[in-house]
Amino acid sequence: MDNAPYHSVKLDKPPTSTNTKREIISWLNSKGENPPDNYSKAELLELAKPIAASMGSVYVIDKIACGNGHKVIRLPPYHCHYNAIELIWGQIKGCVAKENHFKMADLKALLHEALSSVTEENWSNAVRHVETIILNDTANDVSINHFVEEFMINIEYSDDDC
Known part of the structure; x- marks a missing residue:
């Protein structure tokens, strides 16, 4: 969430x-x-x-x-790319924008049509995509942490050769 x-x-x-x-x-x-x-x-x-x-x-x-038997996992702030629903909203907005031509009278019908066009497969793909992003970011974070730990400098040590 x-x-x-x-x-x-x-x-x-x-x-x-x-x-x-x-x-x-x-x-x-x-x-x-x-x-x-x-x-x-x-x-x-x-x-x-x-x-x-x-x-x-x-x-x-x-x-x-x-x-109701669920556990909420909160997304980090400013990481909407970890939220699968953002991909679905993008799909819906794209469908509406493609057909609307800026006519408010058509907007409600187009929105309902776009919402009904979202399939189980769309959701599966969106979730898989987000999982891939999270796994890649986690792997990169671990790599960066390892890199940073290798180059830690101890400021208490005063040997000029180090």
Whole structure:
């Protein structure tokens, strides 16, 4: 899954400065904290920071997927080429653009036609292509890491001949 904001809605979102003081206190209480009544909003947020950091991120969509027997694997940011659906969207947009000639009246019908033209084979090919890209990138990353490790320089050693 990509990191679109609607895929990254947190299940138990920690409070921010946009929350009211009452909301922050309520969140802290739900975590077993009982802050003093005289704390300012800024002090309450400071109290919430370590709790929020220790919780990690649990996303709504991950919980839904897990409840249905799936595990969400998130794509690294800015790596849309690892997402097979981008290839399918490219196919659909290409079909629409080829036939549309910029007529809004035809757009809905063309979109439905393009969507129905996506086959199981198209999906298989897209997934295979993405898997190949990931495997190649992983192999290149391992090669680069090995190369970098060979040429590490120890700055603590002061022998001029090295």
